Structures are given as C-alpha cells and as structure tokens.
Amino acid sequence: MGxxxxxxxxxxxxxxxxxxxxxxxxAIDILPDEFSQVQEMLPSAICLLIDRSGSMRGKKxxxxxxxxVGLINQLQPGDAVGLVTFSSKIDVVAEMEQLQFFDITDLKxxxxxxxxxxxxxxxxxxxxxxxxxxxxxxTESNLVKRVILLSDGQPTDHTPExxxxxxADEMGNVGIAIMALGIxxxxxxxxxxxxxxxxxxxxxHIADASDIPAIFTQQxxxxxxxxxxxxxxxxQLDPGIEIKGVYKAAPDxxxxxxxxxxxxxxxxxxxxxxxxxxxxxLVLRLSLPPxxxxxxxxxxxxxxxxxxxxxxxxxxxxxxxxxxxxxxDAFARGTFLKAETQAMTRKGLSGxxxxxxxxxxxxxxxxxxxxxxxxxxxxxxxxxxxDIINKSxxxxxxxxxxxxxxxxxxxxxxxxx
Numbered sequence: 001m002g003x004x005x006x007x008x009x010x011x012x013x014x015x016x017x018x019x020x021x022x023x024x025x026x027a028i029d030i031l032p033d034e035f036s037q038v039q040e041m042l043p044s045a046i047c048l049l050i051d052r053s054g055s056m057r058g059k060k061x062x063x064x065x066x067x068x069v070g071l072i073n074q075l076q077p078g079d080a081v082g083l084v085t086f087s088s089k090i091d092v093v094a095e096m097e098q099l100q101f102f103d104i105t106d107l108k109x110x111x112x113x114x115x116x117x118x119x120x121x122x123x124x125x126x127x128x129x130x131x132x133x134x135x136x137x138x139t140e141s142n143l144v145k146r147v148i149l150l151s152d153g154q155p156t157d158h159t160p161e162x163x164x165x166x167x168a169d170e171m172g173n174v175g176i177a178i179m180a181l182g183i184x185x186x187x188x189x190x191x192x193x194x195x196x197x198x199x200x201x202x203x204x205h206i207a208d209a210s211d212i213p214a215i216f217t218q219q220x221x222x223x224x225x226x227x228x229x230x231x232x233x234x235x236q237l238d239p240g241i242e243i244k245g246v247y248k249a250a251p252d253x254x255x256x257x258x259x260x261x262x263x264x265x266x267x268x269x270x271x272x273x274x275x276x277x278x279x280x281x282l283v284l285r286l287s288l289p290p291x292x293x294x295x296x297x298x299x300x301x302x303x304x305x306x307x308x309x310x311x312x313x314x315x316x317x318x319x320x321x322x323x324x325x326x327x328x329d330a331f332a333r334g335t336f337l338k339a340e341t342q343a344m345t346r347k348g349l350s351g352x353x354x355x356x357x358x359x360x361x362x363x364x365x366x367x368x369x370x371x372x373x374x375x376x377x378x379x380x381x382x383x384x385x386x387d388i389i390n391k392s393x394x395x396x397x398x399x400x401x402x403x404x405x406x407x408x409x410x411x412x413x414x415x416x417x
Contacts, residue, residue: 121155177201
C-alpha cells in the first residue's frame, strides 16, 4: 500500500445565513506523509501499448521502439513489464513478467522486429493490455500499475466511446492508470483524454516524434515517485447536503462526473496515486439546506485504510450579516471555478460554442473578482484561459487545438499550500 497520507479540508466559508439554503466550496488536499522520502520504492508493473498501424511508419515507430528499449533499461529487478502492439490485429510482443525473468537481449530483438501496417484497433489493444495484469495477477495494492499507450490515429474498430470508458473505469478501479500519449494531429484527443481521466491517469499531447523517448522516461520517473497507490477518499455527508460538482484540481484537472456511493450513503472518490512531494487536490461545490442559528456538522471525510482521524467539516448558521457575508478563504471557490472554467474551455475547443462562451464569461469575471485576486497566480491563469479562447475564435489549427486542450488539463505541480 505504500506510505501513509493525510487530509487537509478547507471550506470557503465559516458562516452562512440562518434559515436559508447556501452554496459552499470545499477543497480536499491529499498530502503524502512527510517521511515518504525514506520509504522503499514501490515496484511497478507497466504494460506498453503501442500503435503500429500504417500511419506510424517511419520516425514515429522508430522512436516508439527506442523509447520502449530505453524504458526497459531503466527498470529494476522486481518491476514487471509487458508489451502489446495493435493495428488490424493485436500482437503480444512480451507477456507481462518481472524483469529478471526476461532474456533482455531477446526482448529487445523482438521490439526491433515490430513492423507497421493495418488499421487502428485501439479498443482491443487496450483490452489486451488490461488482460496482461489480470492474467498475471498483478492487481495488488502495493504495486504501481500503468499502461503507457501511444497512438497517432483515430480508432477504426467502431467501438462506442461508452465501451472505452467502461473499460477505463474497470482498470482505474483496480489501480491501473492509463498514460494516454497522442502524437501528431490525427488522433482523437477527446477519447484519449477521457480514457486517461476515467482510469485516474493522464493524457499528453506529443508534437514531435523525437520527444517520445523522453516522455516515456518521464512517465517512468513519475511512476517511481509514487508513495501511495490508489487512495480512496470517503465522505459521509449529513442528510440534506448535496454535491453539485466535483473536480480533480491538481496536479491534473478534470471533472469527476460519476460518484461511487455505498449503501450507507458514503461517497467514494479515487483521485489517483500519490507521488513524492506532491499534493492531490479535490474541490467540491456543496448545497446546504436551510437551518436555524447554530453550528452544524456537514459530515466527515477520511482516507480509506488510514489510521488518522476523520476530518470533520462544519459551518455556523447565523443572522449576523457581518459574519455570513464574509468569505473566509477563497481558495476552495477559486480552485473549483478555475477547474470548471478549464473543463468548459476544453469542451468549447471541441466545438461546443455555448461552453466556450460560458468559459469566456466566467474567466473574465474571475480576473476581476477581488476575493480571488489573493490566490497566487489565479489572475495569470485565468488571463491565459481568456487568451486561448480569444485565439480559438480567430481559428486554430488541429495541432494548436490539441495543444490548447492539453493545457486545459494541467495544473501547476507543487507541494502543499
């Protein structure tokens, strides 16, 4: 399971108006233990899933093969690796196995033999990669599990997107995160982005094939920095409190559209693996029912399996306007709105003009919001969103659109605030 983690919960308001419903914002920081750096490195299980359709011929496939060899060279005994390629058919180049049980020379020779040709059967490739973990029993919690997917084209297997997302959900639920790497201007960035998000992974746009080896290395480095795999945030909210939106706000940005609920009313959220020195942030918009004056609990929040005490969140209902009119900490609201604006912008760049207009209006409002001006870099971040929207109105190339969408899935990585 790895290192322990802790929670820091922050509401934007301590007081709301008595006898009225209210909206409050909640930020949940998930922090790795301060002693994580002395923990043993967790072993990894990585399946490389490489597109070898006809469009990958030449530099793209050459660099992909070099990247695969380079990644294997950096693995340690105890790490497991597998390699699957997909085109019109699926080819398991290497069944997943621990590194020390491979004939490395033979493995590299088989990688060099990979040839291009055929269409892009992405769904069946992804399913085959998933089966590499299932067949070899590599779903245990103390193992960092990754699929590194590289593709340059549109899927040709005519599988509905819902099937891709269901498969990605299944993989994410057992801790297999998909690192979806799209290269060039022909691939479906919306699909790759959604696959990554549903598995608690990331999508990355690659403009130049020569960058592939360095990006594979980066993905391995981030895998090796994991100190806690697949944490589950469990929320037990009091009756009458409704969740009106949830976003992963750092280090990656995307909406969490489907929440898992247990029979006793607990809400379960999987934010993704925790890396050394890096804070994951979830932000929620909560609707509160009317209540009389007094302090009321909103609920309890915990990390499943951790011994640390539950985090209690509470607000006070009051008739004193001098209290309920004040926003005590704008971070949760600002971070939620920022994530929401980035998600709307990304949707707008995919052709939804209404979403793009809403994103533009909200970003401009946020730039002028005096409460949000206290949040470091908020104004600069929102000005960047406005700039992207304005450029899109004038027209972006396919490549520029992919770059802009990718920027809207990112947040600055850093330590706890």
